[in-house]
Amino acid sequence: MRKLLALCVLTPAAVMASAATATAVPNPWHAMTFNDQTTGVQLYAVDALSATDAWAGGETHPGHPAFDHWNGSTWTHVKAAPVPNTTDAGVEGIKVLPAGVWAVGVAQGTGFFPVSFLEHSTDGSTFTLQRMPAYAELKAIDGSSATNLWAVGGDDNLQPVITHWDGTSWKKSYTLPGVGGQFLSVVDIASNDVWAVGNTYTGNPGTAHPLAAHWNGTSWARVGLPGAGPNSVEDGVAGSSATNVWTAGYVTQDLEICIVCHGLVDALTGGAWAPDNPPTAPIHRQLYGIATTGRTNVWAIGTRSSANYRDSYNLLDHWNGSSWTSFGGPNVGTVNALDAITTVPGLANAFWAVGTTKQGSEILRCC
Numbered sequence: 417m418r419k420l421l422a423l424c425v426l427t428p429a430a431v432m433a434s435a436a437t438a439t440a441v442p443n444p445w446h447a448m449t450f451n452d453q454t455t456g457v458q459l460y461a462v463d464a465l466s467a468t469d470a471w472a473g474g475e476t477h478p479g480h481p482a483f484d485h486w487n488g489s490t491w492t493h494v495k496a497a498p499v500p501n502t503t504d505a506g507v508e509g510i511k512v513l514p515a516g517v518w519a520v521g522v523a524q525g526t527g528f529f530p531v532s533f534l535e536h537s538t539d540g541s542t543f544t545l546q547r548m549p550a551y552a553e554l555k556a557i558d559g560s561s562a563t564n565l566w567a568v569g570g571d572d573n574l575q576p577v578i579t580h581w582d583g584t585s586w587k588k589s590y591t592l593p594g595v596g597g598q599f600l601s602v603v604d605i606a607s608n609d610v611w612a613v614g615n616t617y618t619g620n621p622g623t624a625h626p627l628a629a630h631w632n633g634t635s636w637a638r639v640g641l642p643g644a645g646p647n648s649v650e651d652g653v654a655g656s657s658a659t660n661v662w663t664a665g666y667v668t669q670d671l672e673i674c675i676v677c678h679g680l681v682d683a684l685t686g687g688a689w690a691p692d693n694p695p696t697a698p699i700h701r702q703l704y705g706i707a708t709t710g711r712t713n714v715w716a717i718g719t720r721s722s723a724n725y726r727d728s729y730n731l732l733d734h735w736n737g738s739s740w741t742s743f744g745g746p747n748v749g750t751v752n753a754l755d756a757i758t759t760v761p762g763l764a765n766a767f768w769a770v771g772t773t774k775q776g777s778e779i780l781r782c783c
Contacts, residue, residue: 458474458506626645642689717769
């Protein structure tokens with residue numbers, strides 16, 4: 417997803433403390449070398465079907481949708497379908513299934529109004545475009561089959577919306593009338609267990625409030641998250657079972673410039689949500705995504721900033737079932753922000769994470 421890099425102040429002592437924490441355990445992540453790191457492409461979404469089939473999506477410069485594909489040995493570019501009569505078009509969410517690849521995105525339409533689009537490929541080489549009227553910004557997509565997909569974001573009235581694909585058409589499944597905001601992430605765990613998270617906002621310039629909703633197979637219901645108070649954004653949700661669901665986000669005093677911010681994590685356990693916050697030093701950090709293969713293996717990713725406001729560094733926090741360990745990299749250059757993370761089905765401990773750098777995009781691999 418497109419992120420505003422956190423502009424937060426870190427004291428030298430805080431930076432040193434973070435580095436000490438990160439080096440206490442060997443870092444299992446490494447950066448992949450590929451062409452996007454010098455072409456200006458930025459990546460906001462990633463998903464994997466297997467060890468030999470993973471996809472990342474984002475945008476080129478100037479803004480056109482962009483895709484990269486992993487075949488088990490290398491990442492290569494795959495041409496996206498153009499989005500006509502728009503500017504600044506980028507992929508925000510991606511889902512890979514045996515039946516093909518689906519990706520949702522946002523473009524700038526005429527009159528400065530955003531429009532959503534969906535790109536679909538059945539063969540992994542050619543993408544076709546589908547406009548999404550009535551949905552102004554779609555941020556994420558997940559599902560279990562070609563006849564069961566969920567896309568979330570905000571509608572043309574700038575209200576949070578969830579829409580569902582049944583194999584024939586997209587239909588609104590859930591909205592919050594009169595409430596400004598958006599859903600930012602969705603996870604389909606089972607036919608009766610789907611979670612979506614994001615934020616609402618009130619006032620001008622706006623105060624963020626956490627937003628979470630659950631699908632029980634029949635209807636959606638809003639759910640409270642105890643770890644998130646005012647000025648909170650829930651940016652990611654992931655789960656491997658009905659009792660292992662996690663959200664990640666951040667708390668900030670300013671949504672545009674993160675003057676004071678810290679990571680935010682909630683975990684579903686024993687049928688109830690509870691805060692399970694990652695390390696608090698440094699506190700000036702934002703989490704944008706989360707992934708899990710089980711209760712003892714959770715990764716939350718995002719970014720933290722340098723003391724001079726100019727540099728930002730990747731943030732990778734790991735939960736082993738009893739404690740959090742924070743890693744400050746690897747990094748590509750001096751401006752880094754990880755935007756999305758995914759597990760690799762079929763592998764017990766494998767993850768992909770993607771994001772942006774000053775030069776272009778970055779792809780990290782674990783473990």
